[in-house]
Amino acid sequence: MLLELSSIRKSFGGVHALLDGTLSVDPGQVHALVGENGAGKSTLMKIVAGMQRRDGGDMRWKGESVDFAEPAAAHRVGIHMVHQESLLAPHLTVAQNIFLGRERMSGIRLDRRGMIEAADDILQAHHFPVKGDWKVETLSPAQKQIVEICRALHGKSSLLIFDEPTSSLSDAEASEVFRTVHALREKGIGIIYITHRLVELEEIADRVTILRDGRTIHSGPAAEITTAEIVHHMVGRDISASMQRGKETPGETRLKVNLPDAEFELRAGEIVGMAGLIGAGRTEVCETIFGITPAGHGTVAVNGEPVDINSPSDAVAAGIALVTEDRQRTGLAVNLSIRTNTTLANLDALCTAEVVQVSKEKAVAEQLREKLQMQADSVEQKASELSGGNQQKIVIAKWMFRDTDIVLFDEPTRGIDVGAKAEVFALMDELAKQGKAILMVSSELPELLQVADRILVMREGELVAELPRETTQQEIMHHAVTQ
Numbered sequence: 001m002l003l004e005l006s007s008i009r010k011s012f013g014g015v016h017a018l019l020d021g022t023l024s025v026d027p028g029q030v031h032a033l034v035g036e037n038g039a040g041k042s043t044l045m046k047i048v049a050g051m052q053r054r055d056g057g058d059m060r061w062k063g064e065s066v067d068f069a070e071p072a073a074a075h076r077v078g079i080h081m082v083h084q085e086s087l088l089a090p091h092l093t094v095a096q097n098i099f100l101g102r103e104r105m106s107g108i109r110l111d112r113r114g115m116i117e118a119a120d121d122i123l124q125a126h127h128f129p130v131k132g133d134w135k136v137e138t139l140s141p142a143q144k145q146i147v148e149i150c151r152a153l154h155g156k157s158s159l160l161i162f163d164e165p166t167s168s169l170s171d172a173e174a175s176e177v178f179r180t181v182h183a184l185r186e187k188g189i190g191i192i193y194i195t196h197r198l199v200e201l202e203e204i205a206d207r208v209t210i211l212r213d214g215r216t217i218h219s220g221p222a223a224e225i226t227t228a229e230i231v232h233h234m235v236g237r238d239i240s241a242s243m244q245r246g247k248e249t250p251g252e253t254r255l256k257v258n259l260p261d262a263e264f265e266l267r268a269g270e271i272v273g274m275a276g277l278i279g280a281g282r283t284e285v286c287e288t289i290f291g292i293t294p295a296g297h298g299t300v301a302v303n304g305e306p307v308d309i310n311s312p313s314d315a316v317a318a319g320i321a322l323v324t325e326d327r328q329r330t331g332l333a334v335n336l337s338i339r340t341n342t343t344l345a346n347l348d349a350l351c352t353a354e355v356v357q358v359s360k361e362k363a364v365a366e367q368l369r370e371k372l373q374m375q376a377d378s379v380e381q382k383a384s385e386l387s388g389g390n391q392q393k394i395v396i397a398k399w400m401f402r403d404t405d406i407v408l409f410d411e412p413t414r415g416i417d418v419g420a421k422a423e424v425f426a427l428m429d430e431l432a433k434q435g436k437a438i439l440m441v442s443s444e445l446p447e448l449l450q451v452a453d454r455i456l457v458m459r460e461g462e463l464v465a466e467l468p469r470e471t472t473q474q475e476i477m478h479h480a481v482t483q
């Protein structure tokens with residue numbers, strides 16, 4: 001037995017993050033760890049990786065009782081973790097991050113060139129679309145995830161922990177991650193794998209442990225449990241059958257986008273999907289429409305009127321919202337409360353004589369927290385203290401409150417659990433029924449096929465296809481991958 005956790009406990013102030021974290025991992029085993037947002041998955045793994053100390057319970061490594069005071073202590077015995085939120089040094093290059101703390105030297109100097117070449121070798125071996133000399137601050141969340149994975153792979157590990165490694169990857173990159181996981185298993189390395197994409201379990205998991213409200217409520221062989229049973233254990237109830245959108249005739253054109261490499265429109269009542277591989281330019285299109293990056297020669301028209309958008313505030317004034325994929329960097333003020341974050345984009349609506357009415361603000365935040373089933377102590381809790389998926393829900397709440405005619409969702413369900421996903425889709429459906437126009441960028445094709453009325457496909461910065469809702473994953477991939 002490599003790792004044995006029994007009845008691990010951990011509280012933060014009054015919040016019981018873990019009450020009974022129990023699981024064990026053998027060498028050469030892929031152990032999936034699943035549970036709703038806030039169930040305690042990341043906390044349990046941070047304890048194993050030496051980033052948090054446990055309050056109680058027993059942790060054994062190769063039979064011996066251990067307690068890691070810092071990540072370096074876990075590294076020394078061969079435990080590495082790929083974190084859910086990027087912990088990379090933003091101002092350094094990809095290569096510098098991969099080799100951080102174990103730099104290569106050439107004499108008394110850092111061997112920069114050698115490290116970049118070695119990083120490129122690792123990246124290329126996995127067909128990952130990232131280069132060793134790129135600055136990390138310029139990378140998308142998906143690219144950062146890739147760097148985190150390469151960094152962990154580079155260390156000498158006996159146990160590797162992946163906390164949602166594929167949450168912002170598209171299928172093509174995710175299958176590279178699976179290949180890597182299979183190869184590690186062959187080498188006898190133990191793997192703990194956290195994911196909300198339950199379909200992945202069939203592909204990689206040997207064992208499954210399910211956490212609910214901080215307690216292990218099931219742990220057993222993956223072959224002996226169905227996805228439906230897993231979902232039932234996770235949420236304690238059956239999730240209603242997946243939402244099927246009715247077919248409705250779209251209304252007038254809300255948004256018309258005329259960019260050099262992408263021309264399309266969004267009509268009232270429509271949910272338009274956007275597919276593509278990492279780096280295909282989907283986020284760039286959203287950021288251009290939203291005024292984060294200049295439009296160059298392009299034009300954008302809202303409700304038939306050309307608009308000049310040079311900043312996000314211009315975009316919001318024109319009636320456009322962007323639910324961003326990068327909640328840590330652009331979506332949230334992580335040091336502020338749920339209440340403040342929820343109302344940040346629409347304070348005017350809460351003001352009387354230029355004074356924010358806190359009671360109203362509180363009521364709004366409470367309402368949205370309820371609607372999105374955000375798991376938190378109260379709306380006064382700081383965003384940084386919430387689990388990853390619950391942070392994502394705050395970003396959605398913020399734009400729900402702003403109530404714009406056009407909403408761009410960039411990977412809205414990244415890191416969100418099955419139950420909450422159904423809530424987010426229902427919400428998008430409701431917004432569309434109110435006559436709003438919605439663009440949804442997603443790397444999960446089944447999700448796009450379920451929700452979108454039609455699907456745009458981007459490839460290498462260009463819009464290359466528009467497909468009807470009846471299309472297939474194969475058809476989408478055919479257009480998304482370079483011919």
Ligand SMILES: Nc1ncnc2c1ncn2[C@@H]1O[C@H](COP(=O)(O)OP(=O)(O)OP(=O)(O)O)[C@@H](O)[C@H]1O
Nearest residue numbers: 012017037038039040041042043385386387388389
């Ligand atoms: N630093 C902290 N301070 C206060 N509460 C915290 C802190 N870290 C985690 N929590 C709380 O502990 C609980 C478990 O959080 P954790 O991040 O382990 O969940 P998770 O299962 O990883 O969820 P997700 O799927 O959303 O990532 C949550 O209620 C969270 O709000």
Ligand SMILES: [Mg+2]
Nearest residue numbers: 042084387388
């Ligand atoms: Mg987590």
